[in-house]
Amino acid sequence: MSSDETDGGREGSIAHRVPDLGALELLLAVARLGSLGGAARELGITQPAASSRIRSMERQLGVALVDRSPRGSRLTDAGALVTDWARRVVEAAAAFDAGAQALRHRRDSRLRVAASMTIAEYLLPGWLLALRSQRPDTAVSLLAGNSTTVAEQLLSDEADLGFVEGLSVPPGLDSTVIAHDHLIVVTAPTHPWARRRRPVPATELASTPLILREKGSGTRQVLDAALGGLARPLIELSSTTAVKASAVSGAGPAVLSELAVGEELSTRRLVRIPVEGLTLARDLRAVWPTGHRPTGPARELLSLTRG
């Protein structure tokens, strides 16, 4: 009779243990406004609804989150911490929303973006959020693909602005570098390489079977070029996620964009392995049809992606 859960230890889904997004958003509003009623008003619900939602969230978490008083509500210490954690969930949800909005092509879209997968996955939602906060009325549509399809979209005027991550710029396009990406070698913390003191020499990397993206992917191209076409696959997988999962499970060393593994590194599910004598850098570029300099919303978005 530890508490109330009768799950009997089955892990179950986290959705049952985490308040829903509406509740988290409400908590943020309460934190910001210092009032349940005010927060309710902002979210377009009634005050009793807000009151009961916060209360059931407190019941669910087993912690008092707000100090209610007749002249307002303030977060408890635990509430402040929970709110900070909640903010991260809500921000991830906002990025999801920005991306999802762009995915459904609408004819009235003012800005049609084509992006390669890594950029669409990790960077674009953030840019779209920033764009939305500057120009709330700009409807954006997104087409994700590889460098080739991005080029096709641009040249056939099905997209206004593109983003690619390859080594070279597809012909017929102008480009500007917007950021740099580094490929890094990672392993599970249990892998022998994770205990090495010295960097792994490039030659050893080239002779070690690695978990890799499939041949032809942007990631693979960069690695093959840096190693001189020598990369040895232990497994070839068709998505970044699959590569990560495989590396986390300890199958071997993987080569991935640092964009893809931020979370895993900070939670120690993966460890970065220094490599000597090898620079696995690539440029992230914005591209557009030669001559057609981005204007209007495209220029706006472009300016968000650079310093």
Add this chain to the structure above:
Amino acid sequence: MSSDETDGGREGSIAHRVPDLGALELLLAVARLGSLGGAARELGITQPAASSRIRSMERQLGVALVDRSPRGSRLTDAGALVTDWARRVVEAAAAFDAGAQALRHRRDSRLRVAASMTIAEYLLPGWLLALRSQRPDTAVSLLAGNSTTVAEQLLSDEADLGFVEGLSVPPGLDSTVIAHDHLIVVTAPTHPWARRRRPVPATELASTPLILREKGSGTRQVLDAALGGLARPLIELSSTTAVKASAVSGAGPAVLSELAVGEELSTRRLVRIPVEGLTLARDLRAVWPTGHRPTGPARELLSLTRG
């Protein structure tokens, strides 16, 4: 009559535009297992429930997410992208859950952790997740405070392991450095400093009014020490979040831990300002009462926090 929403342009809450956590989790399971029914089984619901949930998510987003066939379901291209974004939301929710679980003190906790705010906010949830995946049965309780309260908790045997981020180790405690943190100067992209080409000299930083945490906070101590006690507050705020919000709104330059602003930097809500002639580094340390080397679960957690 753009589509179906009758909100008339009011921003509304994102919770109505983003599928709930259960649906996102279900989508991840479908992606992993390649089957609606299989995913349903894993989450402990029936197949029709899963089918209808995915369908309503597709309706909500206006995009087909899975290709159903009589021999399984595979993600569409858009579905793969959405799934990647969903994964980030679910991971944030899992971190929330790990933190929240630890917040309700349970008497049967095997491991009692005391941590200063920045660490509790940004790093601990990840560590707890990792710990949970290694030792699912370790019940952890968390007490958040400043360096002083962490020391008190440890010395009065109300905590087994502590984490602090100050410049010095409180007396009576042994410690080990687990990571390094850098304070950085940030402004809104609209701030004049964001357009400078050259780094800001330390002397100019010292003479410029800054948005700062209150005197006595770990962040402030480091800055004052580095500048020789000269930091000039433009405003003093009592939470990292408040400082960030103030900086984002363009009030002025702020000094914050780089842990706190990762999201804001990548979405360009804030811009990092290089500073010359000043190192704003601090160590993050695990601490324990002198002599009482961490053992058992505490040792386990400690080993997760280091390379």
Add this chain to the structure above:
DNA sequence: CAGAGACATAAACTGGATTTATGAGCAGTG
């Protein structure tokens, strides 16, 4: 051609969140 697996559809059920309506505590004001 039968069996297994995977998804779709329809109808009834269930529970939790919301609204409406009302009460009560605390502060500032004339």
Add this chain to the structure above:
DNA sequence: CACTGCTCATAAATCCAGTTTATGTCTCTG
């Protein structure tokens, strides 16, 4: 000192979304 305005709490009725149960359709396989 009572009035006004803010806050939050409580109770009862309502409503909707997700779920289950039961069944049908399709495809591949042996």
